[in-house]
Amino acid sequence: MVRLGCVVMAGQAGPTALVEHMNAAERAGIDFSVTSDHSFAWLERQGHAPYVWSVLGGAWKKSEDTVNDTSTSADEAATPDLVQVVLGSCSAADADTVLRTLGTRLTPDGGPDESHHDTGVRVDTWTAAFAVPRGAVLSPDVSLTGAVLVDLQGGPVAVGHMCEALASAFDVQIAGSVSGDQEIDMQVTLTNA
Known part of the structure; x- marks a missing residue:
């Protein structure tokens, strides 16, 4: 069964707002929250890069049972074929x-899952992680x-394989990308092929 998650971007809000977003997601029935761990904001205009462990500690302190997690380059190095897929604006x-x-063709992180949507909760973003073979x-x-609109996050090779896989079923338009030392964040738009 697919678990629905919330991605809170540390570069886009301060620590108090991130904790509030994570706890609001939990109250809305979201299964888990994920945040990024960066030493500084990716873009200067974002102006935020709070210490992620304090943010997670604040969210856990207020949490009832939501599992909160962080994504770092070290995690990516341990699973180079894993791509996090974040869907929005759909x-x-x-x-x-x-x-x-x-x-149906890729292995979801944690094994085969089934998608579900809680119709009682308004969801604007969906996330899942998949192992992507060449x-x-x-x-x-x-x-x-x-x-x-799809945000792909992972190692450059795995994200490339994901783009190729998506192009076998959809028309894929690359909107932009940002590369780090061991990962890439690529935004693509999918339409009917």
């Missing part, structure tokens, strides 16, 4: 289509009702 049905399509081909028999 309908729940389109998010489900993309996640199910990925799940040459993975997805079913081309899928249809989206609109464009889907």
